[in-house]
Amino acid sequence: MNRHRLNLLWFVATLAAALLLMLVPLPQPLEPFKPYWPALVLLYWSLESAERVGLGLAFTVGLAGDLLDGVLLGEQALRLTALVFIALRFRSRLRFFPMWQQTLAVLALLLNDRILLTVVRVFAGDALPPPSWWLSPFVGAALWPFLFLLFDDLRVRLRIP
């Protein structure tokens, strides 16, 4: 019971931390390098414990992100739902990829997410973004192995199933 609660708490805490990290600004020159944290954390959880991550959860996290970042209600909800759907669909294969292949898959997912975001923004009447716009998925993918290992290690240490 207690273990289960701790487990849930850890799960929620990582998601909340991801949303918070999304809001924390980086110094101006580093701004385009900022990875999309909620996507990375949701990806980790959809690969590791798919029984807890569903489209509904992705949608909820996305709505919370939209509410915090105040751009367009439903934008992140759309992106995260699509991302989690693809990840869950290919979960069984992604899980048993070696790390470098998994990283490439994450890169593809994040790039797809960026394309979705661009389409939404262009439809909303924004201009096409500068080239540095496309850096963020690469940074996210480069961080993926470390994030994955860190989370796995923490889970073992905290003895969370």
Added chain:
Amino acid sequence: MALAREDSSPLFAGSVAGTLRLIFYLALAMVLMVLDHRNGWMWRARYAAAVAVEPVYRLAGLPADGVRALGVAFADRQRLTEQNQRLREDLLLANAKLNRMAAVAEQNERLKELLATQHSLGLNVQLARVIGVDLGAGRHRLMINLGARDGVKPGQPVIDARGLLGQVVEVLPTTAVLMLVTDPNHAVPVTVERTGLRTIAYGARDGDQLSLPTVPMAADVQAGDRLLTSGLGGRFPPGFPVGTVTAVGPAANGLFLEARARPSADINRSDDVLLLHDQAEPAGPPAPAASAGPPAGLAPAPAPGPPAAPAAGAAAGAAR
């Protein structure tokens, strides 16, 4: 937290139910986006959720504050002394200029009183601090630490020490969001200081610049010209520096010249900003002047001007 009721993921084929659920959520998200884009009611939801949301902003702003504080704490003595010295020199210079201006300003005031206009050179401002929060990639927005409880209203112009920074677009109880002049959805009526030409400066679509797409072909605009707010439209008071023209060239449609300008305000580095409180006159023709009478000094005190009404149709701050 909605827990998933996902079946164990099959190795290859996905279930139809999963796809249907995806379509449902995607459709829901799209409906939300369209509604929000049309009505902008997300801000009403945010205002309602502000109790929960604002502490998050403060929390997210902490690292930026911390870095700033660390910068001060670990800055060596010499640098601080240098900075202090520089600031003192700046103050001296500014004071000297002010003193010279004071006489002129007073004279100006007197002349204007004679003309019975209600312009004033005085400023009624409120100091606000910028909260370091990232509001979406590539967005020209800033968050400040004053809100509805401090009397902030949407549409208030915001300046920093060097020029016009933008205007308040959304207000939460204790925070507010500014739209910067460099936002492509922002427009400000300007005049060229050297020639008095009136035009409109939009945020450029690429980078932190301003774009003036409708300069007449025959107009005399050069790189280096300073742009001031013209006060037309009633949103921004006249006379604040907006930017400096950097380049002039033919516009894409061939009918106008297009000028590019660098904003005067420190868009990326402002920590403290000033909210202007006296709004400019409302749009439309000025109220009929009182018929000729004794000079203002002798006449009974004039009635206060009509309250500044938000100018819905005015060019100032109108979304393109």
